[in-house]
Amino acid sequence: MTDQYAVMGNPIAHSKSPRIHAAFASETHQDIHYDKLLVEQGQLAEAIANFRTQGGKGLNITVPFKNDAFDLADNLTERAQLAGAVNTLVLNNDGTLHADNTDGIGLVRDLTINHQFDLKGARILLLGAGGAVQGVLLPLLQQQPSEIVIANRTVSKAEALCEKFSAYGNLSASGFEDLNGQSFDGIINGTAASLQGEVPPLPDNILNEGAWCYDMMYSNEPTAFVQWGEKQGATQSVDGLGMLVEQAAESFALWRDVKPNTSTVIQLLRESA
Ligand code: ATR
Secondary structure, three states: OOEEEEEEEOOOOOOOHHHHHHHHHHHHOOOEEEEEEEOOOOOHHHHHHHHHHOOEEEEEEOOOOHHHHHHHOOEEOHHHHHHOOOOEEEEOOOOOEEEEOOHHHHHHHHHHHHOOOOOOOOEEEEEOOOHHHHOOHHHHHOOOOOEEEEEOOOHHHHHHHHHHHHHHOOEEEEOOHHHOOOOEEEEEEOOHHHHHOOOOOOOOOOEEEEEEEEEOOOOOOOOHHHHHHHHOOOOEEEOOHHHHHHHHHHHHHHHHOOOOOOHHHHHHHHHOO
């Protein structure tokens, strides 16, 4: 029987994951089937149990179930533990669930490999302090930036993240207005503002010479934050499509023990946008 994989979320209709994983499977000659499954709130455990009886071997978990998946896991990688959220499950034969979070490493690979941004020694501004930001902090800190400043509308949430991750690198918390007069080598937008076509209220002139901007969101048109970065003179201002493909590749490698090529898939998605 062909091994079954799927992404579970709500909504799920527009997920690009089935296309991405089908391309990976074809390129690596893996006999798998990958579906997208709509799950009702509070029904994740049942949906996973059902999927298991149908030959399910692994799952991606997306909004709004990443915390539920965290709670259901039997064992967690360190990065999933610190993320407090899970985007990848391995359905072990003994009935247990192994859980990982590949979002952060997906972001890091897109930044450092696909876009060639230097994170080591860089002073980075990270916008937002919600689940998306917590999900990527450990892999970002492991790249040894000189400092990450977490700026958020609600400063107390940024402060709580700094406390939680203080052992892993140099972190500080800020409000947006306090960024005036500071400067950064790169800015990563992890707020949900892009979803509303908005940009957090950032001061002008906070980009160092050669600085880059990265929006963890992606869209067919340049996002509001990508446009902001372009106006501010960033060397590159890019969206998070590559992160989506890279996190998928990390999940695929965990399930199938083979690393797919990501650049052709990123290009494919970009061209068909
Ligand atoms: P996610 O899982 O996408 O991170 P979340 O946990 O609800 O979702 O967090 C959303 C983040 O986007 C928060 O940092 C939020 O700021 P607050 O903590 O102050 O609410 C931020 N955010 C959402 N809309 C925003 C906007 N219009 N401008 C600035 N920040 C915004």
